[in-house]
Amino acid sequence: MRIVLNGKSREVAVARLDRVLEELGFHGTKVATAVNGQFVARSRRGETALGEGDRVEVIAPMQGG
């Protein structure tokens, strides 16, 4: 299945958001997620199924003013 991760098309073998994060190398990171513009809390990643073409945003702390 292809999803759009942080603006780039990626092929993933699994559909659950928590497993997708693991597959793509985000294991152990401090990140927040959104799917198709909606925030998905950490506690709900395991029950969030992704579909073909879904837009996933994975964001982390960054310098800011």
Added chain:
Amino acid sequence: MHDFYGVALGNRLMLGTALYPSPAILAEAVRVAGVEVVTVSLRRESAERRDGQAFWALIRELGLRVLPNTAGCHTVKEAVTTAQMAREVFDTPWVKLEVIGEHDSLQPDLFGLVEAARILVAEGFEVFPYTTEDLVAAERLVEAGCRVLMPWGAPIGSGLGLNNRYGLRSLRAHFPEVTLVVDAGLGLPSHAAAAMELGYDGVLLNTAVAKAGDPVTMAKAFSQAVEAGRLARAADPMEPRDMAAPSTPVLGKAFLG
């Protein structure tokens, strides 16, 4: 002076964490200035580079309270979603709410700001809205549940100082119970001192320190200016007058003419 959603701050200077020559200089600037609150943001993370994880480790090491922003958001939806993500990542109800309305000046969209503030307050956030000195917008933000307001001094990154001193003084006078912070546009420590002398409860800045030739020394200068301005306000300054008034007593002066 007022608190920040129940948090009393000893140092009323808040610093942004962007644009420093290096993470080490950021850390030293924050330490030397004795800053207690820094602003942070959120951006896309790369699983390979993990830049965000390194930055987070640095902030944790500094042991500071963080104020996440929604910088770069131009719509209510973007700002609300960013705030929700920030609350989870940084584990704080604080959010510096920015809804930008105009590209050249980065002026806040006050209509979107009020709408986003209402949504976030209802969700339990403690909102620090980046606003202008507009009294009506301020009233709406307070009605929405904001207990802190952060009017700009001048456009972000401009270094122009307090563009509308009358407006900022007026805001202070109209909202005596609200915590007020001048956020953005300051270039010199004297601007920060002036904001505090107007009765503001703090100043927030980034570029003026980060882009100075010596950010560490400039951070210290701003910290001292903020404290000087705070003390001056507390000491009840004299009223200015148009005519001279001799400070040395005339009585008893020798006749030498």
